[in-house]
Amino acid sequence: MSSVTRGKWLAVLCLLPFAVFFIAFQIAPLLWVAINSLDSAAGWGLSNYAKVFSSKFYLQAIKHSLEISFWSSVIGILIAILGAYSLRKVDSKLRDFVMAFSNMTSNFAGVPLAFAFVILLGFNGALTIILKQAGVIDDFNLYSKTGLIVLYTYFQIPLGVLLLYPAFDALREDWRESAELLGASTWDFWLHIGLPVLTPALLGTFIILLANALGAYATVYALTTGNFNVLPIRIAAMVAGDISLNPNLASALAMVLVGLMAVITVVHQWLLKRSYHVAR
Amino acid sequence: MSRVEARAAGLYHRTVVTVLFLILLLPLAGTLLYSISTSWSATILPDGLTLKWYAQLWTDPRFLAAFGQSLLVCFGALLLSVVLILPLLFVVHYHFPKLDGLMNILILLPFAVPPVVSSVGLLQIYGSGPLAMVGTPWILIGCYFTVALPFMYRAITNNLQAINLTDLMDAAHLLGASTWKAAFLVVLPNLRKGLMVSLFLSFSFLFGEFVFANLLVGTRYETLQVYLNNMKNSSGHFNSALVISYFFFVLLFTWAANRLNKDKA
Numbered sequence: 001m002s003s004v005t006r007g008k009w010l011a012v013l014c015l016l017p018f019a020v021f022f023i024a025f026q027i028a029p030l031l032w033v034a035i036n037s038l039d040s041a042a043g044w045g046l047s048n049y050a051k052v053f054s055s056k057f058y059l060q061a062i063k064h065s066l067e068i069s070f071w072s073s074v075i076g077i078l079i080a081i082l083g084a085y086s087l088r089k090v091d092s093k094l095r096d097f098v099m100a101f102s103n104m105t106s107n108f109a110g111v112p113l114a115f116a117f118v119i120l121l122g123f124n125g126a127l128t129i130i131l132k133q134a135g136v137i138d139d140f141n142l143y144s145k146t147g148l149i150v151l152y153t154y155f156q157i158p159l160g161v162l163l164l165y166p167a168f169d170a171l172r173e174d175w176r177e178s179a180e181l182l183g184a185s186t187w188d189f190w191l192h193i194g195l196p197v198l199t200p201a202l203l204g205t206f207i208i209l210l211a212n213a214l215g216a217y218a219t220v221y222a223l224t225t226g227n228f229n230v231l232p233i234r235i236a237a238m239v240a241g242d243i244s245l246n247p248n249l250a251s252a253l254a255m256v257l258v259g260l261m262a263v264i265t266v267v268h269q270w271l272l273k274r275s276y277h278v279a280r
Numbered sequence: 281m282s283r284v285e286a287r288a289a290g291l292y293h294r295t296v297v298t299v300l301f302l303i304l305l306l307p308l309a310g311t312l313l314y315s316i317s318t319s320w321s322a323t324i325l326p327d328g329l330t331l332k333w334y335a336q337l338w339t340d341p342r343f344l345a346a347f348g349q350s351l352l353v354c355f356g357a358l359l360l361s362v363v364l365i366l367p368l369l370f371v372v373h374y375h376f377p378k379l380d381g382l383m384n385i386l387i388l389l390p391f392a393v394p395p396v397v398s399s400v401g402l403l404q405i406y407g408s409g410p411l412a413m414v415g416t417p418w419i420l421i422g423c424y425f426t427v428a429l430p431f432m433y434r435a436i437t438n439n440l441q442a443i444n445l446t447d448l449m450d451a452a453h454l455l456g457a458s459t460w461k462a463a464f465l466v467v468l469p470n471l472r473k474g475l476m477v478s479l480f481l482s483f484s485f486l487f488g489e490f491v492f493a494n495l496l497v498g499t500r501y502e503t504l505q506v507y508l509n510n511m512k513n514s515s516g517h518f519n520s521a522l523v524i525s526y527f528f529f530v531l532l533f534t535w536a537a538n539r540l541n542k543d544k545a
Contacts (some may be wrong), residue, residue, distance in 0.1 A: 029401025
């Protein structure tokens, strides 16, 4: 054997440990879920899926998940757009500080975030009281759908800023000056130049936020002890709960979640191709 | 733009950035204030300030155990990730550059498959039988490797591309180094900074991982996040001290990564 081919074989050997671990902890669980979602007491088939899609309870979980993800992504990306654009326009000291802080808060999610929000916006939270006294709100229920949307939006903002900040590179300042010179208003500029150029980045970021919210489990679990009906909570309850264990039905629900993620990704790719035409 | 308009625009942008900062700061500031207040309920400001919650927390043996266990699992996972990902990256970029395309698809999986989905399969596969790992830290170390993978792979790939791996290796070979020697003594030192930055950042999000920890292991090997969740019926002030202590460590590691990143530029 020549030393070159031996080098290649050694190289392949180096890949082996990685492959073993990746298969054991990433591929195998997914395969198990995919296969067992088709298995039920009634034998092999689609009966688990039929059960999911004929149950009001599970359909409600899917609906809640989609609603919360959609609205938190919309509000989150709007705040992130305004923030990221302004961040580019302020002096570098303020920018570096706020960017660094935003990146740090992107790790402030899950259980600690749920706690922080209870303190701030729970029934006796400081902010709830201030807003009530100021007459802005009558009451605020953090443990409701609206409450969860507010909470989810919070963890979407840093991610949105992080992803959108570089996107504004595509927008050259002299375009804005040219447009102004040709008589375009600020509104015209954004409608006809700014937004179309940014569309791919905006859609891409929106999709990532959507996926981020769809799969989120820790925050809502910690806040409502698993009492709010969303997809990840339902899945976990059927494999780790005290009662009603049903890994096969959980697998079917899990595949629904993976399916939603897949649809989102495909739609995203398709939109991206279309918007590119407009941008060019 | 006239000078007045420019000044108005500058003010607008500064205001937006400040508001953004305040929105992000609010939950943290609230928790911090709660953690140092004697009691605070149904009023806008707390009644008095104290550090007793921190004293209570940092002398609680269950907290210290959870803290140590979290550190162990995170360091274990990072060590495993380095041992698995560094050779992979080297081999992919030096011997099989075409594999990079496949890898870029594979590293999407940890993003596309939420931990709660993986947990369903993991609980069944490793719940019993020859590979029974559920309830031990080992399964967490394996799972955290997949969580850190996409991030470390991307970060170190960028670094590898910046150092011109092939040229560097050719030069080392020309000077008589073996492939092993070149990889360890020439390439690795050049990757040190990128590696450290990605390790610090990976640590800061692994430290906050809850889904795998709670579903696969729970109280059998309690990590910080699981402990935090289990303590939710105790005093809110105590929990706030816990949240702030946790976030302080995240802050420390993100800050270290930031500093390293700046040095590089």
